[in-house]
Amino acid sequence: MRKYFVFFILIYLAIIPLHYSFGATTTGFIPGQIWYSKDSFIEGDTVSIHTAIWNNGPSSLSAKVEFYDKNVILGSRDIVVPANSLKDVSVSWKVTSGDHSISARIASSSITTSGKKENITISNSTTETDKRFIPVVLNTVSGKPATSGDIVKSQLDKATSSLDSIVPESISTPVSDNVGAFDSFRADTLAKITETKLEAKNKIAELNSVDTKAPSKVNGKVVSTPKSVGVVDATEKPITYLKLIFLSILSFIFGSKLVFYAIIVFLIFLLVRFIYRKIRNR
Secondary structure, three states: OHHHHHHHHHHHHHHHHHHOOOOOOOOEEOOOOOEEOOOOOOOOOEEEEEEEEEEOOOOEEEEEEEEEEOOEEEEEEEEEEOOOEEEEEEEEEEOOOEEEEEEEEEEEEEEEEOOEEEEOOOOEOEOOOEEEEEOOOOEOOOOOEOOHHHHHHHHHHHHHHHHOOOOOHHHHHHHHHHHHHHHHHHHHHHHHHHHHHHHHHHHHHHHHHOOEOOOEEEOOEEEOOEOOOOHHHHHHHHHHHHHHHHHHHHHHHHHOHHHHHHHHHHHHHHHHHHHHHHHHOO
């Protein structure tokens, strides 16, 4: 069992660096940066691409956010973020097949103080690029687009076709039929995990906002004064970070069909081996 334990530890260590950089309190895009209305989608789907801007300043922030796929602009949105607030911004995207590099940038920004508008430059004005490959959708015999469940079921039927003569129909048929149910469970669970991750990210942004007071001017210079942090805040932040890391691991597992079904097969293998050894040792 040691090699299986090491395998899962390696997966865990590979995921942590991708999600451990949360915590920036400067004005601009939040960590995590790009996410989608659903994490699993195929060619032809329409999804929303999301990001969020955190305004750590004492004045209202106005910004124009542009979304890109490589160098092609997908759309832009004007957004107003109140002082010390977090605001979501998104565009709709009709998914096409092929390689995609999704990102967003703040094209222009300004603050409004005492009714006066002033253009500013934000250092954290570009998101990281989210790279995805979307395969071409295959069609079923009826001409309708095949779902991921249809594709997995088709491959499973091919793989088990040679066993039809030796495996009873009462066993082989439910196996392929239940693949669709497994995939629906995976997609539903992933949607719930994604929603909970967003809540955790927003909570982290709120906790970070109490680390510093709104900047004040002293002798013409902007000064940030640290705020006192209570015991609840001191413990809540690391717990929220751990929760986010745990949710990120689950999101990785349920968001990847390869990993999800590999784990399912691995667990079934362990169960079958356990039952076999029990029977053999009788």
